[in-house]
Amino acid sequence: MELKEYWSDSYHSSDFKLTRIGLVAIRFRWLVALLIIGIAGWIAVDWWVLDPAHFKLIWKMRLITGAMLTPLLPLSYLCKLNRRWMIASLYFLIGVLLTFNLVGLWSFRDGTPIPIGYIAFPYFLLALLSVLPLPVKSGLRVAVVITLCVLGTDYWLNPDSLHGGALLDRLWLLICFSLAMLWVQAGQLRMLLDLYRESTRDPLTRLMNRRLFMRQLELQRSEGGQRPFTLILFDLDRFKRINDEHGHLMGDEVLVRVANTLGDIFGPDAIVARYGGEEFIVLLPATSLEQGLRQAETLRLAVESQPVENPLGEGEITVTLSAGVVEGSHDSDLHSLLNQADEALYDAKRNGRNCVQAAA
Helix, strand or coil, X not given: CCHHHHHCHXXXXXXXXXXXXXXXXXXXXXXXXXXXXXXXXXXXXXXXXXXXXXXXXXXXXXXXXXXXXCCHHHHHHHHCCCHHHHHHHHHHHHHHHHHHHHHHHHCCCCCCCXXXXXXXXXXXXXXXXXXXXXXXXXXXXXXXXXXXXXXHHHHHHCHHXXXXXXXXXXXXXXXXXXXXXXXXXXXXXXXXXXXXXXHHECCCCCCXXXXXXXXXXXXXXXXXXCCCEEEEEEEECCHHHHHHHHCHXXXXXXXXXXXXXXXHXXXXXXXXXXXXXXEEEEEECCCCHHHHHHHHHHHHHHHHCCCEECCCCCCEECCCEEEEEEEECCCCCHHHHHHHHHHHHHHHHHCCCCCEEECC
């Protein structure tokens, strides 16, 4: 995992973004539910430890806070589909909780000793938010917002409280808890990304697997607009013979070399996957059939012109491929489209292999 992937989700794939937001939405929902229960349930503790004058305001504020948080529960089901909704809901949660804390601190303006729970509430909030696998950039924004709000609240309630060592003490604790939150969030993000890649990547070639490719294909069909897209399905010729005559180690080397060639030939917009065995598939967004045929031919020539050396030093072999190309659109049936590509591939095989064939 590269450092930039820790920093921002702009370096994540669209499919992983949806996966991560879905997990964040689930944890956010549980977090909100626990906060509603905890904030309301703590009324009993306040009744026990606070005098009637303070309790009268605090219990009302607790109920109001719980009521304001309640709409976030159904909203969290929409958040898993929309990143902006998720961000807005998160900051709304933070705003409501910091307002609750401000009112709680303000109620003790008469000089009554403030219970430690109200003083430590911002640190408790930072600890709670560490359960969300946010990129460092997003987590840092949250930490800065909370820190500024806490310092602003302290200054508004008592300007003298931020003079001298008191400001440094408060700021030091906020920074320490913020760093701990960022560390835990980054660790969760790494674990999630590692698990995602293990479940969606072919372990040998590091290309996406068939399951992820089908999700990307459906996404392209539904969101690609009116522009056509092209599928290239290709198969390495006589691959079984390579395994039988040169060994599976050589077969693996061939697959890796072909995967690397795919990365060199196709641009960043292309979606490339290992479809199964010695079959690979390429999705070219906003590409016509004619353009797809040209790119498939470029790939065929590149693979043929690059002999693969045996890892055991037993010479080189030339690898060829056969490809079927089909054009699709937003109203295409994906099952039918893949069948057409498969038929075109087998036509290429029947025509002598090492060639490119368009779907009929």
